[in-house]
Amino acid sequence: MRIVGTVAADATYLEAIRAALWDELEADPRLVLLGEDIGVLGGAFRVTAGLLERFGEERVIDTPIAEAALVGAGIGMAVRGLRPVVELQFADFISCAYDQLVTEAAKLHYRFGIAVPMVVRCPSGGGLGAGPFHSQNPEGVFAHIPGLKVVCPGTVQDAYDLLRASVADPNPVLFFEHKALYRSLRSDLLRRRAGEPLGRAAVRRAGSALTLVTYGGMLPRCLEVAERVSGAGDQLEVLDLRTLVPLDMEAVKASVAKTGRVVIVHEDTLSSGLGAEIAARLSAESFFDLDAPVSRVAAPDAPAPAAAPLEEAYIPSVERIEEAVWQTLRA
Amino acid sequence: MADSARLTPAAPALHSELGLEMHRWMVLSRVLEDRLFALWKQGRIRGRLLTGRGQEAIPTAAALAVNPDDFMCIMHRDMAAHLIRGTTAETVMLHYFGKATGPSGGRDGDIHFAEWERRNFPMVSHLPDSFPIALGLALTSLLRKDRAVTVAFCGEGSTSVGAWHETLNFASVFRCPNVFVVENNQYAYSTPADRQYRGRLVDRALGYGIRGECLDGNDVLAMHEAMVSAIARAREGEGPTLIEAMTMRMDGHAGHDDAAYVPDELKALWRARDPIERLELRLREEGATPALLERNWSAAREEVDAAVESAWGAPDPTPEDLLARGVFADPA
Numbered sequence: 001m002r003i004v005g006t007v008a009a010d011a012t013y014l015e016a017i018r019a020a021l022w023d024e025l026e027a028d029p030r031l032v033l034l035g036e037d038i039g040v041l042g043g044a045f046r047v048t049a050g051l052l053e054r055f056g057e058e059r060v061i062d063t064p065i066a067e068a069a070l071v072g073a074g075i076g077m078a079v080r081g082l083r084p085v086v087e088l089q090f091a092d093f094i095s096c097a098y099d100q101l102v103t104e105a106a107k108l109h110y111r112f113g114i115a116v117p118m119v120v121r122c123p124s125g126g127g128l129g130a131g132p133f134h135s136q137n138p139e140g141v142f143a144h145i146p147g148l149k150v151v152c153p154g155t156v157q158d159a160y161d162l163l164r165a166s167v168a169d170p171n172p173v174l175f176f177e178h179k180a181l182y183r184s185l186r187s188d189l190l191r192r193r194a195g196e197p198l199g200r201a202a203v204r205r206a207g208s209a210l211t212l213v214t215y216g217g218m219l220p221r222c223l224e225v226a227e228r229v230s231g232a233g234d235q236l237e238v239l240d241l242r243t244l245v246p247l248d249m250e251a252v253k254a255s256v257a258k259t260g261r262v263v264i265v266h267e268d269t270l271s272s273g274l275g276a277e278i279a280a281r282l283s284a285e286s287f288f289d290l291d292a293p294v295s296r297v298a299a300p301d302a303p304a305p306a307a308a309p310l311e312e313a314y315i316p317s318v319e320r321i322e323e324a325v326w327q328t329l330r331a
Numbered sequence: 332m333a334d335s336a337r338l339t340p341a342a343p344a345l346h347s348e349l350g351l352e353m354h355r356w357m358v359l360s361r362v363l364e365d366r367l368f369a370l371w372k373q374g375r376i377r378g379r380l381l382t383g384r385g386q387e388a389i390p391t392a393a394a395l396a397v398n399p400d401d402f403m404c405i406m407h408r409d410m411a412a413h414l415i416r417g418t419t420a421e422t423v424m425l426h427y428f429g430k431a432t433g434p435s436g437g438r439d440g441d442i443h444f445a446e447w448e449r450r451n452f453p454m455v456s457h458l459p460d461s462f463p464i465a466l467g468l469a470l471t472s473l474l475r476k477d478r479a480v481t482v483a484f485c486g487e488g489s490t491s492v493g494a495w496h497e498t499l500n501f502a503s504v505f506r507c508p509n510v511f512v513v514e515n516n517q518y519a520y521s522t523p524a525d526r527q528y529r530g531r532l533v534d535r536a537l538g539y540g541i542r543g544e545c546l547d548g549n550d551v552l553a554m555h556e557a558m559v560s561a562i563a564r565a566r567e568g569e570g571p572t573l574i575e576a577m578t579m580r581m582d583g584h585a586g587h588d589d590a591a592y593v594p595d596e597l598k599a600l601w602r603a604r605d606p607i608e609r610l611e612l613r614l615r616e617e618g619a620t621p622a623l624l625e626r627n628w629s630a631a632r633e634e635v636d637a638a639v640e641s642a643w644g645a646p647d648p649t650p651e652d653l654l655a656r657g658v659f660a661d662p663a
Binding site: 068 | 434435438439443444445447452453455456457460462463464465466467468469470471474493494497498500501504657658659660661662663
């Protein structure tokens, strides 16, 4: 990544996350990074490479392999006024920290007004042949828990902006960064202060025929589908949710009011996933705007498989999304 | 018991002032919890009712050994720690009655509370969930070099849980200023200690490379001495200490539980080791008159009477309060 003033030319999604951590560490002395192998090694994916050397071992802390203690320690630091950013090496390991997140972090403010300004970075998603325990998308589980914010960036700029906004937020924030985007997404990156708060969706491509509602790792695929289908004359709108909690339903409804047709796409499994929530709300609140049934494309209700043919069938592909789009357009 | 000879210790000379202060708090805790139990039986308190009857020496000794700048992760047998750290009997009652003006405004109940502004961290049901958080509180002290110590309590049942191990290991690696107090009250609900662990809990300290001490948790003076020295070591950068305080849960797990599974002989044995009675014996030997000690009991009853009366009339939360504030903190 070449840094030109505050614009980094041709940055990857991974470099954008590192840049956000770097800039927050520079800007806020309360910020502390905590995680397994994040210091000397620079993280399993090298997201934190160079940070220990620059900021020292009191800001970039390598810990034992113990996710409950790691997240609990983050809570303890946050309630004392530090701004911990905890890295879980893989989002899959969040199951080991579930209790600290759900029992403690999510409920402290409601119970006693104790704010927990902590970010937990969760490298999530499949496509790398990593199998059932290094490929999951557990964001839907946590979007169901009142008191946790859930963030899923799908662009290089959002990897940076949403991480800084997550740090600025006074609540526990789960930041799901998609591993398949780490080095595959590139764009110029504007390094800037945290701007608008979490909770606003973004229209990534405007259209009037159908709305693709998505987030995170599925955003590039949805944009590709929109490109392909729009070539045939039907202009698709692509709405990037960016955050699942808060959920910007107003943006979804506004888009559906325009297009009348919607396909919701996520890599998380289908049943009781975020798509179900959006579909339910649309049926209650946008019923008369809909010209076709709400469609969902998601991973099937199965664990994430390892072998290439299985994983390719598991993760929503451009072809599967496109098929759902055509069905909804013709409905 | 690790050492029954310690039950009538030839302890260092009692400073009567400290002894009387200990007595005052243990008595207030006992009177307050007995009243809570009565109110629960009357249906004036909802949910469960957990008490620390018989264990009052442990939180009393610990809370009198810390500084106001130190942190405590208090559990459900530790009412005295709240009181010593400044939470009033009235605040406790407001909480148990679920009042709008209580520390959680009716959102949490029973012994799940703490006044965080007093550096007390509120417990949850999942024990020892406060342990990893105690680790973070102590890590913050290391980073800020503020010399604050964090004391965290649990029962022997908690030592079976993974987070207990994760915390002690992690705290040891970083030499965190923590004191971990296991109140070994012999039963986790109906599960006796011999279904919970083998060997001695205090020996686990060796495995973590930290200091461990097992002592009579019903001897408030010995307990205080142990806490003072463990806290001093933590403050001086010498790392965490594991304290195993032997005691006995004298009520059931909670109000509904008659603890019929506890053998009568065991109950009788520990009834004779009541920490308040033992302290009173000691204080009388050192010249305290029965009238002086009785004054603490009557003062506690008056304080609790007044607390009940005042808290009962406080406003209840309204249905509008359910979502009126606070699932999330507002961005500044």
